[in-house]
Amino acid sequence: MTSPMTTPTEVGPRPTRSERLDRLPFNAQHRRLLVGSGIGWALDAMDVGLISFVMAALAKQWLISPTELSWVASIGFVGMAIGASLGGLLADRIGRRNVFALTLLVYGLATGAAGLSTGLAMLIGLRFVVGLGLGAELPVASTLVSEYAPARIRGRVVVILEAFWAVGWILAALVGYFVVPASDDGWRWALFIGIVPALYALYVRARLPESVRFLEGRGRTAEAEQAVRTFEAPSGVAAVESPEAPPAPRPRWSDLWSDGLRTRTAALWAAWFGINFSYYGAFIWIPSLLVSQGFSLTRSFGFTLIITLAQLPGYGVAAFLIEAWGRRATLATFLVGSAVSAYAFGQAGSEGAIIAAGCALSFFNLGAWGALYAVTPEVYPTFLRGTGSGSAAAFGRIASILAPLSVPWLLDLGGSGLVFTVFGVAFALAAVASLALPEWRGRSLA
Template sequence: MKPSSQLDIQAFLDSRPFGSFQWKILLLCLTVLVLDGFDVVAMGFIAPALVADWNIPREELGVVMSMGLFGLAIGALMGGPLADRFGRRRVIIAAILFFGLTSLISAWSPNIEVLSLLRFLTGLGLGASQPNAATLASEYAPRKYRSLMVTVVYCGFTLGAAGGGFLANAMIPSYGWESILVVGGVVPIIFAALLCFVLPESAKFMAVKQERRAELQRIVNAISPGSANDETRFITPERDHAGKGAIKLILSPSHRLITLALWVGLFMNLLTVYFLNSWLPIIVKDDGFSMADAALVGAMIQVGGTLGNIVIGWEMDRFNPHKVMICTLIGAAVLTLSLANLSPGLYGLMALVFALGFCINSANTGWTAMAATYYPTEMRATGTSWMTGIGRFGAILGASVGAILLGMKWDFGHLFMFLTLPIGIAAIAAYVKGLRDRKPSAAASHAVPKASHS
């Protein structure tokens, strides 16, 4: 191919087929989320064994779970601006190394207080790595596969979380709850070292950094050999803010309502997801099932979410994404009502929980896909990460509310009835975003041409 004298990075990436380079990005970012999902949900799976080993009331674990989720929120709020300033690659690698080390140390926690602190620190790394991996994947995806690529990446989270359930079922009886934290520490440390050699920086990020022109040229030629040379001038409709003012941009008049809708939607979605991630095994065990059965039911919500993530990404690329989200959330509400009012036995419970995971976890990743495809490069990492960070406070609330309701002796049916409330509010937020996003002004920044939002 003859090198172009001028190359629009956005148009170049959109025009490329989904080739080996994109597959590499997808697999690397997917693996980041696998490791994240394993570590984030680990406490939910080791909770029954930890309660028995330390002889503590189950409500005390609410502090541990809430501290971990608080770390996730702070990590996400910090990770976005840092990635918009220093690059997605550096933040992802540093975050994975950090949460791997702190997870490993957590295995030797002597008490609840130390474990809570270490889970907070682990959460900082987890919170910074998740949205930036999704951002990096979206920035290399051709336009027609963008939502699908983001949601497939987030399949990694549910795969890792489901793997945690099966691994907990196999390892804890023989090696204790500490073994899960050791696995959740050693594997990320090794993977972070590998990423230093194989993970590229975002081409769109480098396009607004003139000092990284040579690196960008190598990336372009890796995607399509011979597309650029030393004379090629790379152009982009976006500006380099170096991470400065990105928070103000996502809250500017042209973006504010959609930003708030994204925040509310993910907040309520994560409240539901982490209520279930944190307490479902204990809720199931309290309903008369064995610890092994409880772990399997907990894993089913993640398995369902893995399939749901793929389906919702495909749907959002082909149909109105807001209608897809609303229908998915309505499905989740119907399933919580069914769980609250039926007594289906173990296999029926696993089937209903699988279907609930299909809906609620896929909707969770749908919010990330909508944010990553809405915000332009100059604020994409910040917009996606801040949405994730605000949403994490919903996760904290979900874990905390679960502890309170269990302490009040709420039964299985009433706990699932409660979940219809946050799911309904999330559906309303998706509807509001859909109304606003249809207007031209919703997709236009005062400083960025409309085309930059694709």
Template sequence: MLPSKKSSPSDSQTSTGFDDVPLNRFHLKITALTFGANFSDGYHLGTIGIALAAIAPQMHLGAAWQGLLGASALIGIFAGSIALGWLGDRIGRQLLYLLDFLLIAIASVLQFFVTGPVELFVLRLLIGIGIGADYALGPTLVAEFVPRKHRGGMLASLTVLWTVGYVAAYFLGNYLVNLGPDAWRWLLMTGAVPAVLVLVLRIGTPESPRWLISKGRIDEARAIIAKYIGKGVDIEAIAAEPNENAGGYRELFGRAHLKKTVFGIVFYNCQVIPYFAIYTFLPIMLVKVGFGEDEFFGNALLNLFLLAGGIGGLWLVAKLSRRRLLIWSFVVLTASLGVISLWPDGPIPLIFGLFLIFTFVMSASSNLDQVYPPELFPTELRGSGVGLLNGASRLGSAAGTFLLPIAISGIGFGTSMLCLTAILLIGTLTTVAMAPETRNLNLK
């Protein structure tokens, strides 16, 4: 009789499906590498909000140009998410996942040399295109590699890094802007540092096995799974699914996916339009809610609540269903901003307290921005679907960011906040009516 063979870790996975493999170091690595887009997005939004205070008087910018520069990266994210998310479904995730941060790094450095608002607008547009591409491709890769048991937490953690980037920009920016009239140039250029780091670390990232399987390249998928996940992992359920060609955006609006596409676009926009508009111009908001005399304290406290909300949101994503968390988040956000809108001259402790609640809940619920979209669509449409939702949300955010300073000067603070409250109410009603439950979903 032959001696028994000792089992190995890979042998123990022989009958384990790809969606149910144990979490390993590679899953953590691919998630960590995807943090880059979220950190960069938060960081670039935070830096431009601080830099504009110095740029505006130097370049004699009016409200329109300030709004355009504040929204420039968001416009780029729209273009990058739409175009390169679609391209990722056709040529794969791997190459674009690497090149997008090369674009971000180069454009970030060139910001130091701008002489006018047009040049700065174009460069921040390019930065946004790179971030937008990564918003479409990064969560897609994470969703397609990470086992379903851990998918929600991993995807939600991406949004926390947006908050970390935004908070880091605030504290670094407030230090740098006091060092001289050109300190804003150094501040904007610092965005190249994380971009270069991410670019270098991403070299060697493998292609998505799910994408390879969807293209009929089964052997290549098996080789990647064996190297990074483990030998003997069962992919038969995935390989046996119909091998469809990517249908692109037309398919997203077909009968099979229309409801999920519409829900995704509406919920994402209704959440991020108030978020980006308010926090791009946070100094203005603080003056309006009565913290003009101690702006640094109020700003610092709000940034800490943003960070706390992002971390707390990880626990909420793990404990609650996607649908339940989103509905109740919208309810709280609508109620708190609604009171601020209708009673802007109310007692400062009350108004600022509601603003802190709004900040915490907005940050916590925004973790779903990276969780829901990849779970709504099948593999052959995932890059396009995630790209469309991210792109559409940033187009709405760009419009809101551009219009907010104009609206405040034209129709007043309370009415402007009431408009943002109406957007949150639309998000509440849409989520109640249309939100699917995707927790523990087996990805197709």
């Protein structure tokens, strides 16, 4: 007969390590992981954002044509497409933390070296290397955080991680506003600042934990148990003995298109393609487009800074709605809002209309990014999570390559109005695709 003092966990099945993590309240260890990964994320965003200001400065200093400028923007995304695909696969094979640290080191050093560029060819070559590191870092960081976050708030935590992107882009806008116009070498000093991620990589490698699910899949159960206990300690949770997890199968890209996964993979890739095309097409070119409309370099950078600030409330609202409404509804709503805002920006004629439509575009677009990064790791099982997230990001980077290249052609064809109408259509198609994604709110990761 069971004693009245016996608890259900004593007589029931032992919880797995993943279940123990899902039941924890958000504590100091979660906060350390979130902030530590978020700083890397912000540095990534700063690097991507800086190139838009560098482009506007080089157009005047080096007399670069719009087509040449588009290659400066797009070549980084070629590297990001390759980096995202390879980085995700490596994360499933050698670990999330190791790949995260390596990517920070690669793109930090390459960004600093780009500041020494003596010509367009050298700058383009180094931007490709920068892209390799940047592309691999983002899906790996979101995968690591999602695998530690408690199930009931996992989406919100990942959106908050994505909100660090706005912090990095604001830093880029500040550097662009104060440093780039300060002298003829201002763009070089801006890129030298981008070497900071290489230094931060040392902290990441030493202080951030490896994924418990990855460690279990590789048979490193002692390390996995220690990691779980480290996260349980701040909440005063007594350690229990978890059953051994089965070894993980070897990840393969072909698994993404197996029965049960091919529909969600297709929907995810379509959403990534649409949002990448419109986001990078718009935000990489906005400073240069404003300059071409007659605004001074400093004034166009000031407009961009104001527009960028609207990203933060977009993330905040998305972080709330993603657990209240769910992933699909939040993502689709913010993508529709992005589509409407993109069209309005293309029709804006006055300074007030430009700023209002730009702020709306920032608000909805970055909220959509937060929701997309929250749902992406949830689509796949643990052994395939890094590969799946990286492959979706890689496919999206194809769009980010094409978008900057298409802007000069679209401008010649129909001006800014046509450019942002096309971006609006891409957002709308991404919204339709998002409705086919699975809803994982409140559920444990597979």
